[in-house]
Amino acid sequence: MVGYDPDSECSSLSTIEIAAAGSASGFVTRSMISPFDVLKIRFQLQIETFSPRNPQAKYHGIWQAICKIFQEEGPSAFWKGHVPAQLLSVTFGAVQFVSFEFLTKLVHHGTTYHARDFTVHFLCGGLSACAATVTVQPLDTLRTRLAAQGEPKIYRNLRHAIVSVYQKEGLLSFYKGLTPTIIAIVPYAGFQFSFYSFLKKVYDWIIPSEEMKTGNVKNFVCGSCAGVLSKTFTYPFDLFKKRLQVAGFEEARAAFGQVRTYSGLVDCAQQIAREEGAKGFFKGLSPSLLKAAFATGFTFFWYELFCSFLHTLKDSSGSKKQEG
Secondary structure, three states: OOOOOOOOHHHHOOHHHHHHHHHHHHHHHHHHHHHHHHHHHHHHHOOOOOOOOOOOOOOOOHHHHHHHHHHHHOHHHHHOOHHHHHHHHHHHHHHHHHHHHHHHHHHHHHOOOOOOOHHHHHHHHHHHHHHHHHHHHHHHHHHHHHHHOOOOOOOOOHHHHHHHHHHHHOHHHHHOOHHHHHHHHHHHHHHHHHHHHHHHHHHHHHOOOHHHHOOHHHHHHHHHHHHHHHHHHHHHHHHHHHHHHOOOOHHHHHHHOOOOOOOOHHHHHHHHHHHHOHHHHHOOHHHHHHHHHHHHHHHHHHHHHHHHHHHHHHHHHHHHHHHO
C-alpha cells in the first residue's frame, strides 16, 4: 500500500526498507522505459515542426524516429544517458517514497485528516517529489545531455560529462531547468499519488471479482492511468526543463536541426509560443505519455511488490526467531 495506512501490513516497514523498495522500483522501471525517455527528449528538443513534409525536420513521428536513431546511432542509442538515469531513478525513488510515507504518517498522527485522503496524497506527493527533485537535479541534467547528443559524441562517458560541464559552465549549470522542474513536479507527483489512490478505489468498485481486485494487475493499471493524467496536465513545464538543460550544449545539437538559446523560463516560453505556436508546448507528448503510462504503472507495481516481499521476509525472519 502506497502511503501510510495503520491497517496495512506494510506499515511495519522501516525507513531503510522503504528506501530499498523505492530504489529497487526505480532501478527496474528505468531499465524498461529508457527508450521512451530518449525519444521524448529528442522530440522535446526539436525546433522544427513534426511533419514528413518538412525537409528540415529530423524526426516527424515515433516509428520514423525509432528507425532513424537505430540506423544512425545503433540500438545502444536508446540507452544513452542510462547510467546517470539509473542513478537518478534509484535516488529519486528512495527519497520520494521515504518522504511520502513519512509525510502521510505525520499527517495521520498529527492532524485530523485521514492519511489516505485525495488532498493529503496530493500535497504529500508533491512535497516528497520536490525533495527528491532537488536531490537528483544534477543527474537529470547529465542524463538529458547524454541522451540528447548525436554522433560524434561530445561527452565520452558520465565522468567526462561531469568534468566538462563543471569546467566550462560552472557548478550552477548542473541545476539548469530547476525552476520549471519544481513548478511541474509538485502538481505532477501530487496528481500521481492522489489519482493512484483514487483510481484504486474506482477499480475496486468497477471490478467486483476479488481475484481481479487483488494482486499486481490493479496496481499497474491504476498507476498507468495516474501517470497519463498527471503528465498531460503538467507537460509544458517538462519541455521547458529539457530546453533549458541543454543551454550551452548547442554544438552537440547541430546535426539535429535548429538550436535556440534561452535566457530563462519566461524567455523559453515566449520563444516557443512565437516560433512554434501552441503545439510547440506539447512536442514529444506521444512518447512522453507512453513513457508516463509504463513508468508510473511499473513504479507503483514494483514498489508495492517489493514492499510486500520485504514484509513477508520480515515476518518469516521473525517467525524463525520465535521458533528458535
